[in-house]
Each structure stands twice: as C-alpha cells, then as structure tokens.
Amino acid sequence: MDKQPELCRVDDALNILVGKWKPIILLTLLQQGTKRFSELKRSVPGITQKMLTNQLRELEKEDIITRKVYAQVPPKVEYSITEYGKSLEPILVAMHDWGTAHNLHKKNIISN
Amino acid sequence: MDKQPELCRVDDALNILVGKWKPIILLTLLQQGTKRFSELKRSVPGITQKMLTNQLRELEKEDIITRKVYAQVPPKVEYSITEYGKSLEPILVAMHDWGTAHNLHKKNIISN
DNA sequence: TGTTATAGTATACAAAAAGATACTAAGGGG
DNA sequence: CCCCTTAGTATCTTTTTGTATACTATAACA
Numbered sequence: 001m002d003k004q005p006e007l008c009r010v011d012d013a014l015n016i017l018v019g020k021w022k023p024i025i026l027l028t029l030l031q032q033g034t035k036r037f038s039e040l041k042r043s044v045p046g047i048t049q050k051m052l053t054n055q056l057r058e059l060e061k062e063d064i065i066t067r068k069v070y071a072q073v074p075p076k077v078e079y080s081i082t083e084y085g086k087s088l089e090p091i092l093v094a095m096h097d098w099g100t101a102h103n104l105h106k107k108n109i110i111s112n
Numbered sequence: 113m114d115k116q117p118e119l120c121r122v123d124d125a126l127n128i129l130v131g132k133w134k135p136i137i138l139l140t141l142l143q144q145g146t147k148r149f150s151e152l153k154r155s156v157p158g159i160t161q162k163m164l165t166n167q168l169r170e171l172e173k174e175d176i177i178t179r180k181v182y183a184q185v186p187p188k189v190e191y192s193i194t195e196y197g198k199s200l201e202p203i204l205v206a207m208h209d210w211g212t213a214h215n216l217h218k219k220n221i222i223s224n
Numbered sequence: 225t226g227t228t229a230t231a232g233t234a235t236a237c238a239a240a241a242a243g244a245t246a247c248t249a250a251g252g253g254g
Numbered sequence: 255c256c257c258c259t260t261a262g263t264a265t266c267t268t269t270t271t272g273t274a275t276a277c278t279a280t281a282a283c284a
Contacts, residue, residue, distance in 0.1 A: 009211030
C-alpha cells in the first residue's frame with residue numbers, strides 16, 4: 001500500500017484552477033458560452049490584456065478551452081469551453097457552495 | 113439581477129486551498145487525524161520547516177485547523193482539522209476525482 | 225489622411241510565494 | 255559540559271505571478 005497516492009491528483013486540478021483570473025474566466029465561459037477576446041475582457045473587470053492572453057493560453061494548453069481565429073480585420077477570436085473543460089464544473093460548484101457557507105461562518109465568528 | 117455574484121465565492125475557497133502544500137497537509141490531517149509538527153513534516157516530503165509553519169499558521173487563521181501546544185521540553189505541538197475544516201473535504205474529493213480523470217485524459221491525448 | 229477597432233506582443237518592473245540555510249530555547253542523557 | 259531533540263525564527267535569495275505601458279497590423283469609416 002503506497003502512501004497517499006491521491007494527493008498529487010488534487011494538485012493537478014488545483015494547478016489548472018489557480019491564477020487570479022482563471023476561475024472567473026471559466027465560470028464566464030461555462031455560464032455564458034462562447035465569447036470573443038474583447039467580451040471576456042469586459043467580463044473580467046481589472047484584467048490586463050497580457051494577463052487575459054496569458055491565462056487563456058494556459059487553459060488552451062490544458063485543453064480546457066478552444067480558440068477559434070477568424071481571418072478578419074479587425075481580428076476576431078472566439079473562446080469556448082471544451083467538453084473536457086466542462087468536467088471542471090463540479091469543482092467550481094463545490095468551491096462556490098463552500099465559499100458561500102464560508103462567508104456565513106466568518107460572520108458568526110465576528111459576532112461572538 | 114447582478115452580474116455573477118458567485119465568482120468571488122469561488123476565490124474564497126481557492127484562497128484557502130492554494131499554496132503548494134496546503135492540500136496535502138489538509139488531506140493528511142483529514143485522513144490520518146491529529147498529527148504533531150514533526151509527523152506532518154515527515155508526511156509532506158520536501159517541505160521546509162518554514163513553509164510548514166507558514167501554511168499551518170494560515171490554515172489556523174482561517175479556522176481550518178487547530179494548534180495545541182504542550183508545555184514540554186522538547187516541545188510538542190499537535191495539529192487537527194476543525195469541524196469547519198472538514199467541510200472542505202467535498203472540494204478536495206472533487207479535485208481528486210477530477211485529477212484522476214485528468215490523468216487518463218492526458219494519456220489519451222498523447223496516444224493520438 | 226487621420227482615427228478607430230481588435231487581438232494581440234514586447235519590455236520593464238513590482239510584489240508575492242517559495243526555498244536554502246543558519247540559528248534558538250530548554251531539559252534529558254552520557 | 256556537550257550533544258540530542260522539537261518546534262520553531264530570522265535572513266537572504268530565487269522563482270513565479272502579476273502590473274503597467276507602449277507598440278503592432280490592417281481594414282473600414284469620416
């Protein structure tokens with residue numbers, strides 16, 4: 001019996017989800033479907049172009065999203081969640097649920 | 113209707129879970145119960161004392177674990193998961209399950 | 225002809241996270 | 255008296271992340 005082989009698996013998911021902007025990007029694409037670059041930028045207030053490009057590239061590399069370039073001027077590029085990317089939804093939901101409860105917990109602590 | 117109020121909730125969970133060592137520390141305490149500092153250090157190969165202290169302090173601050181000091185020499189300090197900390201388990205499980213599937217997915221991509 | 229739009233890249237810099245290493249207190253054992 | 259143990263601190267360096275800002279191509283529009 002080996003020691004905690006499952007631990008590294010958690011890190012796999014975590015590595016994909018961390019980054020200041022990835023969860024919000026993923027949730028936007030999951031909830032609102034395909035978006036072009038500029039729409040995403042508007043959906044994620046405060047993000048710089050470099051960071052958005054950056055995070056999208058990483059998600060693309062992991063096969064979580066796809067990138068579709070249209071040969072137009074001005075450029076048009078669309079991003080969508082892959083089927084595989086959709087499999088992350090339960091994690092995001094679990095985190096969202098927990099985060100909501102966490103907020104109540106913090107309030108209870110303060111009120112003591 | 114407000115725009116994606118749930119996004120920040122995900123970050124709450126993420127902020128508690130990220131850090132190179134937190135998941136493995138939490139899983140160890142969840143699965144194996146109370147541990148003292150040196151035992152944890154052995155359970156998390158590669159971690160430095162500084163990092164372990166560091167991560168434990170942060171988890172304690174969030175009320176995810178408790179720290180119990182025994183007035184002994186040499187010192188003895190025990191760490192345990194709180195009831196509240198146990199509420200993170202579904203997230204860790206979701207991430208573990210996903211991570212396992214992710215591994216298979218990667219293998220499939222490579223075999224194409 | 226000059227301006228606007230889109231989806232970037234390039235560069236420099238700042239801040240945060242992680243790592244390496246040395247040091248400490250205090251009692252027990254030899 | 256010196257060394258061992260445990261659970262840390264303190265300091266410094268490296269690596270990783272994130273920010274700010276300027277720049278580009280090309281067509282359409284006024």
